[in-house]
Amino acid sequence: MSRQPEGAAVEDSFAGRCVLVVSTNYAPEHTGIGPYSTQIAEHLAASGADTHVLAGMPHYPAWEVAQGYRGRWRVRERRGGVTVHRRRHTVPPRQTAAHRALFEASILAHGVLAPPRIRPEVVLTQMPTLAGGVLGGRLARRAGAPHVVVVQDLMGAAAAQSGIRGGGRAAAAAGAVEARILRGATVVGVVHESFVQRVTAMGVPRSRVQVVPNWTHVQGPSGDREATRARLGWRPEETVLLHAGNMGLKQGLDVLVEAARLADQEAAPIRIVLMGDGNQRDRLQQLATGVSALTFLPPADADAFPEVLAAADVLAVTQKASVLDMSLPSKLTSYFMTGRPVIASVAAQGGTAQEVLRSGAGSVITPEDPKALLAEVCALAADPERAARIGACGPRYAEEHLSSRAGLDRITALLRLATAARGTGR
Structure with a gap:
């Protein structure tokens, strides 16, 4: 039609x-x-x-x-x-x-x-x-x-x-x-x-x-990516993994805190960023005490939001292992617009995993597994051509379907x- x-x-x-x-x-x-x-x-x-x-x-x-x-x-x-x-x-x-x-x-x-x-x-x-x-x-x-x-x-x-x-x-x-x-x-x-x-x-x-x-209810990024990274204090040599959106129970965000803790232990040039708000934010900040590889950002306004997403190197969507068929994160539609690869730490049989794999714009790893999460970030950092190839699938998928x-x-x-x-x- x-x-x-x-x-x-x-x-x-x-x-x-x-x-x-x-x-x-x-x-x-x-x-x-x-x-x-x-x-x-x-x-x-x-x-x-x-x-x-x-x-x-x-x-x-x-x-x-x-x-x-x-x-x-x-x-x-x-x-x-x-x-x-x-x-x-x-x-x-x-x-x-x-x-x-x-x-x-x-x-x-x-x-x-x-x-x-x-x-x-x-x-x-x-x-x-x-x-x-x-x-x-x-x-x-x-x-x-x-x-x-x-x-x-x-x-x-x-x-x-x-x-x-x-x-x-x-x-x-x-x-x-x-x-x-x-x-x-x-x-x-x-x-x-x-x-x-x-x-x-x-x-x-x-x-x-x-x-x-x-x-997709946000526009694609159009600003200066390096200027945005500099404004946020993200160094050129570090790989930034960003989670944007609600910090609630079903997101299972402890996995990102523990992955950052492992990055500290291994002295990996990885920065993990939690941007947003929610009823678990205070608890997560307490859990992350002393973890230098993890930083928190307040929610970005509507204009800045796509620019911050695009300034990251990798975008994360996480869910507790028990979350199967009750929710599809709305952040995915925004993630796909950025041209950045997505790591989905979610149950393989759930709708979120299906959507990420269908788009071709990311990978699915075992949920609540910080070692697997950090390993996938490091793998993408070590192979920028693969990361760019995967990330480029997102805007195409969004244009065709979203x-x-x-x-x-x-x-x-x-x-x-x-x-x-x-x-x-x-």
């Missing part, structure tokens, strides 16, 4: 119609799920839809409410042609099952007590929050509208696989709620095919499940499918 008819179909389907996007994460958050929800809503608004978003207060990845929103219960604002309805919720200082439950309950309670005063003709919910899924379904039913759910993370599996304290007990309850949400949706989109089997096992007919991969236009077209096609299904009584 050509792009011009696709765009025309979007306008024909949604111009003048009220669309509600439910997503706890939204701009100004510029990492994780927020950028995708923002681009979807703004794309629909630009297509002529009366677009509204029910969102939380900006808090990710720092897990701290952003300045300008603290102490406020409700906010209504216009951003990029979209009306955003924000509702206050708890922001847990630590990730435990109990804290997560309180987080979800506060989102649900405030959304039920103060829903947006609109009557949407279609509702799109971005999950990983269960509360968002419940609210989206409730608002869709109240309006007699189709409900589309896009699954970014599988929460029941996340509780079981991430290592969160009390997660084992919470997994069954979260999975039951999640299954109910997905079975009640008109159409379910999943960001990777590795999610399909688990979603259909919840009782969702395969005919209602569509694969809608995320896309363009924002293609991603947004997939989402709007999902909405059209849902409205058509509702029209036929499905």
Whole structure:
């Protein structure tokens, strides 16, 4: 299908119609799920839809409410042609099952007590929050509208696989709620095919499940790489391995701390950098006391982010060995744009490994194995031609498969499918 008819179909389907996007994460958050929800809503608004978003207060990845929103219960604002309805919720200082439950309950309670005063003709919910899924379904039913759910993370599996304290007990309850949400949706989109089997096992007919991969939401680097390295204090002779993004439990970032410790012991010219924020950052900094090969950076702003990624020599994506089919790191789409090789310290049978290998832009090593991680960094440093060859696959893969236009077209096609299904009584 050509792009011009696709765009025309979007306008024909949604111009003048009220669309509600439910997503706890939204701009100004510029990492994780927020950028995708923002681009979807703004794309629909630009297509002529009366677009509204029910969102939380900006808090990710720092897990701290952003300045300008603290102490406020409700906010209504216009951003990029979209009306955003924000509702206050708890922001847990630590990730435990109990804290997560309180987080979800506060989102649900405030959304039920103060829903947006609109009557949407279609509702799109971005999950990983269960509360968002419940609210989206409730608002869709109240309006007699189709409900589309896009699954970014599988929460029941996340509780079981991430290592969160009390997660084992919470997994069954979260999975039951999640299954109910997905079975009640008109159409379910999943960001990777590795999610399909688990979603259909919840009782969702395969005919209602569509694969809608995320896309690259950052521009490729355009600045002076050497100047960026100099500004960051990275020496020309050292190989920099960078992890960018959330520092949470499921990332299993201890492996990078221990790899840096080994680099110190071997006097290897390796610098490992953790850039970002998250509920594990303080613990990781304590763990890294005395490790000179490891440095921490605050999150980069949207403009600087691709330049910092490209200034590194190798990019890391890590997950705990138990993480299999519940999450696909959104950072991968940004990594591929840089032209730098990726090392994935993840389970070989999971969706993250599949995506890295499919792209040709990186290698997969045993998760939670600092020796293997350091060895792969050293191997790439010793063979710059191989590193360049692997890294060059990323931008090609992103251009062919991960363009924002293609991603947004997939989402709007999902909405059209849902409205058509509702029209036929499905």
